[in-house]
Amino acid sequence: MLTPSPYRVRSPLFPDYTTVRHLLRIWNGEPRENVLRMITKISDQTGTPQDPVDWSEPDKWINERLKGPLAELAMRMWRESDHYVNPRHSYGTYLFVNTFELLATDPGGVYRLTENGRLFLDGDPAITRELDEQEGVLHLLSLLAARPSAKRGDLLGEWGEYLHKYSKFGTESTIKDTLRRRLVNLLERGLVDRDGMAYAINEAGKKHMGAVRPKEKDPKQDITRAIQHFNADQRERLKETLAHMDPKKFEELVGALLDAMDYQDVVVTKVSGDMGIDVVGKAQFGITTVTEVVQVKRKKDKVRRPILDQLRGSLPYYNAIRGTIITVSDFTKDCVEAALFPNAAPITLINGDELIRMLVEHGIGVKKTQLELEEVDETYFVTLQEREGEL
Numbered sequence: 379m380l381t382p383s384p385y386r387v388r389s390p391l392f393p394d395y396t397t398v399r400h401l402l403r404i405w406n407g408e409p410r411e412n413v414l415r416m417i418t419k420i421s422d423q424t425g426t427p428q429d430p431v432d433w434s435e436p437d438k439w440i441n442e443r444l445k446g447p448l449a450e451l452a453m454r455m456w457r458e459s460d461h462y463v464n465p466r467h468s469y470g471t472y473l474f475v476n477t478f479e480l481l482a483t484d485p486g487g488v489y490r491l492t493e494n495g496r497l498f499l500d501g502d503p504a505i506t507r508e509l510d511e512q513e514g515v516l517h518l519l520s521l522l523a524a525r526p527s528a529k530r531g532d533l534l535g536e537w538g539e540y541l542h543k544y545s546k547f548g549t550e551s552t553i554k555d556t557l558r559r560r561l562v563n564l565l566e567r568g569l570v571d572r573d574g575m576a577y578a579i580n581e582a583g584k585k586h587m588g589a590v591r592p593k594e595k596d597p598k599q600d601i602t603r604a605i606q607h608f609n610a611d612q613r614e615r616l617k618e619t620l621a622h623m624d625p626k627k628f629e630e631l632v633g634a635l636l637d638a639m640d641y642q643d644v645v646v647t648k649v650s651g652d653m654g655i656d657v658v659g660k661a662q663f664g665i666t667t668v669t670e671v672v673q674v675k676r677k678k679d680k681v682r683r684p685i686l687d688q689l690r691g692s693l694p695y696y697n698a699i700r701g702t703i704i705t706v707s708d709f710t711k712d713c714v715e716a717a718l719f720p721n722a723a724p725i726t727l728i729n730g731d732e733l734i735r736m737l738v739e740h741g742i743g744v745k746k747t748q749l750e751l752e753e754v755d756e757t758y759f760v761t762l763q764e765r766e767g768e769l
Contacts, residue, residue, distance in 0.1 A: 391470025
């Protein structure tokens with residue numbers, strides 16, 4: 379079994395398990411120094427944002443950028459994984475297999491498969507669950523199980539709290555990246571499903587969770603989940619309310635939203651003679667003030683490209699250089715593609731989910747209630763005890 383650790387989420391560059399299994403087989407019997415030298419040589423040639431290097435074709439770049447045994451090793455990784463593992467992205471697996479001792483070096487410095495490594499290769503459920511536990515994967519599944527579905531942004535708060543409490547990571551960028559990598563891992567294993575930007579635990583994920591011994595419940599998690607469920611229900615109610623609003627009142631609501639977003643001179647146009655424009659406002663960009671026109675669509679049908687073309691054609695009548703379409707539904711694919719057509723005036727598209735988010739953020743049609751939890755500050759008493767010991 380794995381060596382116990384007080385920390386969770388131990389691998390910053392957390393790999394998917396298919397990559398790990400491929401490289402365990404390939405690196406078994408390979409000098410560890412060769413693996414590290416190959417990774418280092420690749421890292422030395424990664425380039426910069428201003429001068430990027432293309433790593434998308436291993437068949438081409440391996441022999442151009444690596445030589446001798448390092449090139450041979452990289453080519454084996456690429457070909458023996460059936461073109462699954464790009465050697466450019468193997469450092470995370472290197473850290474992972476060493477952290478959890480899935481490979482160990484013999485007296486000659488050669489990698490050998492350990493008992494844990496063999497169990498992992500064989501798909502042993504116990505070792506897999508241990509790895510999932512130590513890497514925070516089971517906790518992430520529990521967060522997803524508490525929701526019908528969730529975008530990454532919906533999970534960041536609780537995931538960040540978990541990292542601050544149990545890991546050595548805590549920066550905003552690391553919180554986001556560790557979450558993203560574990561979601562990729564779960565997707566690759568078929569334990570969660572993805573629909574657009576939203577993730578949801580599936581039956582396989584629930585079964586995987588059910589095989590884990592339940593932990594003592596944290597009352598704060600119960601409260602947090604209850605609030606999340608309540609908020610999700612309220613957002614659905616808000617969306618339904620918008621769908622049945624009087625069209626003119628819906629336009630007024632969008633005008634109020636623009637006001638709350640610091641647009642200036644916001645005007646809801648009259649029903650006739652408005653060229654399809656419903657709201658007009660001015661936005662400040664640096665030292666420049668630009669006019670923006672908005673068309674709103676309350677119907678549940680997806681907005682199609684002719685609506686966008688009509689809005690774009692109306693811009694000159696308002697001396698506007700950009701426009702926005704807001705709908706309670708969504709947009710067709712051709713409409714999305716036309717929104718940023720080269721050399722054409724940009725059109726921002728705001729669908730129902732984004733509109734709800736903006737209304738909640740700016741408090742339009744939504745009231746927020748502040749809740750307070752009183753919790754013993756254990757750090758204070760530990761610090762106080764340490765001070766007494768110094769006296």
